[in-house]
Amino acid sequence: MYLSKLVLNERERTVQRDLSNAHALHQRIMQAFPDEQRDNPCADWNVLFRLEPDSGIVLVQSGIAPNWTHLPSGYCSDRTDQPIQFKPFEPQVNHFQPGQRLQFRLKANPSKRDKQTRKLIGMFHQTDQIAWLERQAEQHGFTLLGVDVIPTPNVFGVKEKGKAPIRILTVMYQGILEITDSAQFINAMQQGIGRGRSYGCGLLSVARLPH
Numbered sequence: 001m002y003l004s005k006l007v008l009n010e011r012e013r014t015v016q017r018d019l020s021n022a023h024a025l026h027q028r029i030m031q032a033f034p035d036e037q038r039d040n041p042c043a044d045w046n047v048l049f050r051l052e053p054d055s056g057i058v059l060v061q062s063g064i065a066p067n068w069t070h071l072p073s074g075y076c077s078d079r080t081d082q083p084i085q086f087k088p089f090e091p092q093v094n095h096f097q098p099g100q101r102l103q104f105r106l107k108a109n110p111s112k113r114d115k116q117t118r119k120l121i122g123m124f125h126q127t128d129q130i131a132w133l134e135r136q137a138e139q140h141g142f143t144l145l146g147v148d149v150i151p152t153p154n155v156f157g158v159k160e161k162g163k164a165p166i167r168i169l170t171v172m173y174q175g176i177l178e179i180t181d182s183a184q185f186i187n188a189m190q191q192g193i194g195r196g197r198s199y200g201c202g203l204l205s206v207a208r209l210p211h
Contacts, residue, residue: 001046001190002065004032004086008056009077015056022157022166022199025051028075029058032066048192048203050107053152053172060086061203063190091189093182101145102206106173107152108133109196120195122154122169129171136193137177141184147175155199168196176209 008015018025029049030042046063056077060066068076068084076084110123110132123129126149137144150172157166179185192202 001089001091002062002086003089004060004062004066004068004084006058006060006068006084007077008058009074010056012072012074014072015075019051019056020156022155022168023159024157025058025200026157026198028071029060031070032060032068033062033064042198043191046190046192048197049200050105050203050205051200053150059203059205061089091186093186096179096182096185098179098182100179101209102177102179103209104173104175104177104207105205106133106193107170107201107203108136108173108194109155109168109170109201111169111195124169132194133173139184140188140193141181141186142177142179142188145176145178147173149173155196155201157199166199168199168201170196170201177206 008019010016010019018028026042030047033045033047047060048062049058049060051058065088066086068086071084110129111120112123112132113119114121123132129149130144130147133147134144152170152172155166155168155170159166189204189206193204194202196202
């Protein structure tokens with residue numbers, strides 16, 4: 001796995017357009033990865049990203065090394081003649097043991113499929129949003145010890161004219177978790193949690209608790 005931190009230059013019109021269209025931002029990030037005819041390269045290469053709240057910072061995690069030289073000139077405000085740096089990170093089972101407690105952050109799309117219409121609908125009530133994350137935690141090898149739910153702007157995007165726009169309800173979860181199953185937890189870190197992963201949801205970030 002590889003972790004990148006992009007500091008976007010929000011004065012650039014290209015950046016402004018991408019930030020207003022989730023599909024455009026997805027396509028921009030995917031420019032850093034091989035241009036191959038695949039059904040779902042984002043999933044094949046485990047590309048996850050998150051736009052941090054109230055900032056122009058995008059965290060990107062991928063299963064293969066990115067090539068950020070494909071970004072337009074001036075797209076990142078900290079870009080110099082040197083390539084944007086990324087660092088390798090390979091989670092090991094011995095690094096994440098059952099009983100270990102960690103801080104976490106997750107931007108997600110708490111949603112469910114309507115039984116009658118089969119359409120996906122977002123969960124707007126905080127109790128439902130927390131219950132959704134509790135179910136995800138059980139499936140992904142951890143349990144929640146405490147969590148704050150922070151509303152975030154919903155994701156909006158347009159793929160093509162004439163097609164239905166992309167609308168995704170999102171929230172930011174922050175809190176403390178406890179690992180219950182190392183393999184499931186690492187899989188969640190690598191592949192993401194929930195829906196909307198192509199549009200900035202699903203990236204689980206963790207950090208050690210302060211002493």
